[in-house]
Amino acid sequence: MKILVTGGAGYIGSITSKALEEAGHTPVILDSLLTGKRVFVKDRIFYQGDIADLQLIRRVFKDHPDIKATIHMAARIPVNESVENPYAYYRNNVAKSLELFNELVGLGKPKVVFSSSASLYATKASFEVTEGDPLEPASPYAWTKRMMEQILQDMASATELRAIILRYFNPIGSDPDLESGIYAKEPSHVLGQLVMVARGEKRSFTITGTDHPTRDGTGIRDYIHVWDLARAHVRAIERFDEVLAAVDAPSTIINIGTGSGVTVRELVDSFETLIGRQIPITEGPARPGDAVGAFANVDRSRALLGWNTEFTLSDAIASALAWASRRQDVLGYE
Numbered sequence: 418m419k420i421l422v423t424g425g426a427g428y429i430g431s432i433t434s435k436a437l438e439e440a441g442h443t444p445v446i447l448d449s450l451l452t453g454k455r456v457f458v459k460d461r462i463f464y465q466g467d468i469a470d471l472q473l474i475r476r477v478f479k480d481h482p483d484i485k486a487t488i489h490m491a492a493r494i495p496v497n498e499s500v501e502n503p504y505a506y507y508r509n510n511v512a513k514s515l516e517l518f519n520e521l522v523g524l525g526k527p528k529v530v531f532s533s534s535a536s537l538y539a540t541k542a543s544f545e546v547t548e549g550d551p552l553e554p555a556s557p558y559a560w561t562k563r564m565m566e567q568i569l570q571d572m573a574s575a576t577e578l579r580a581i582i583l584r585y586f587n588p589i590g591s592d593p594d595l596e597s598g599i600y601a602k603e604p605s606h607v608l609g610q611l612v613m614v615a616r617g618e619k620r621s622f623t624i625t626g627t628d629h630p631t632r633d634g635t636g637i638r639d640y641i642h643v644w645d646l647a648r649a650h651v652r653a654i655e656r657f658d659e660v661l662a663a664v665d666a667p668s669t670i671i672n673i674g675t676g677s678g679v680t681v682r683e684l685v686d687s688f689e690t691l692i693g694r695q696i697p698i699t700e701g702p703a704r705p706g707d708a709v710g711a712f713a714n715v716d717r718s719r720a721l722l723g724w725n726t727e728f729t730l731s732d733a734i735a736s737a738l739a740w741a742s743r744r745q746d747v748l749g750y751e
């Protein structure tokens with residue numbers, strides 16, 4: 418199948434494109450390179466432009482009338498930037514996506530797989546969240562994802578649009594051939610910070626928040642190897658009609674995680690075990706807006722997608738470390 422991948426020059430989009438290819442499909446990339454990297458596109462079919470450039474969207478589908486579905490990943494993502502500049506986030510992630518969806522319906526190409534986020538969930542005492550649990554978006558970025566979910570559900574009820582909404586937990590690592598990965602010069606997420614300390618690019622790792630109501634006081638997340646996440650998209654595309662038939666609805670939401678919660682201290686332990694040495698740790702207060710966290714209940718992803726994770730936390734950490742050594746060659750910077 419030919420699949421339009423918006424944001425296909427980004428971290429998850431490029432790796433998902435590769436997973437599609439490995440499963441025998443053909444990705445068609447649409448990316449403005451707002452943040453994504455041209456080198457991640459490789460020799461794939463590529464249109465550089467904006468998701469709300471409707472002339473361009475029409476041209477893409479004129480050139481490729483055999484595109485069967487769209488994986489919509491294009492978005493602005495740094496949460497702190499969304500707090501500083503909500504306009505750019507609501508405009509790019511919500512207003513422009515709305516135009517894209519309307520155009521897809523008009524073109525008779527209404528199948529959409531959408532990248533949503535576990536950051537929508539309200540904190541729950543058990544930390545294990547199911548798709549029906551209460552939501553409490555804590556940033557403009559998270560609100561854009563919440564709004565997009567609602568828009569997709571409403572449009573699916575009223576039009577031909579059909580949507581599978583994937584709520585990603587915390588993707589880490591690279592693809593098996595280390596061709597794409599995290600490209601932020603200084604990744605702000607926990608594993609990115611640990612990798613920098615291990616490589617001597619930072620003096621110590623700071624655990625931000627040690628009095629959360631978790632088993633050891635530190636934040637809890639569900640770290641998923643990005644290759645497993647990419648494979649989940651392939652399943653969502655291949656089973657698109659079956660999934661919606663099974664739920665008997667024009668749209669549905671599915672958690673994509675491992676089903677295991679890992680605290681920051683546990684992540685540090687796994688990291689140290691893997692590299693065979695301890696790293697300098699300091700402890701500090703939680704940053705404003707830091708979520709305690711959650712991990713996925715994966716019943717729906719298993720039942721509906723027939724998909725499961727194949728990689729362990731240790732595999733994913735090793736992949737992130739290997740990418741950090743490799744990315745100078747790919748991107749030209751460490």
Ligand SMILES: NC(=O)c1ccc[n+]([C@@H]2O[C@H](COP(=O)([O-])OP(=O)(O)OC[C@H]3O[C@@H](n4cnc5c(N)ncnc54)[C@H](O)[C@@H]3O)[C@@H](O)[C@H]2O)c1
Pocket residue numbers: 423424425426427428429430447448449450451452453454466467468469489490491492493494509513532533534535585586587588
């Ligand atoms: N990385 C995560 O931890 C995470 C977690 C949950 C959900 N997500 C979602 O997954 C998707 C992919 O995330 P990522 O980490 O690969 O981010 P990324 O920034 O690497 O990729 C996003 C891509 O979208 C492109 N883009 C942005 N606005 C565009 C526009 N208007 N038109 C065309 N292209 C545009 C960017 O150039 C970039 O290549 C996003 O929707 C993100 O919100 C990511």
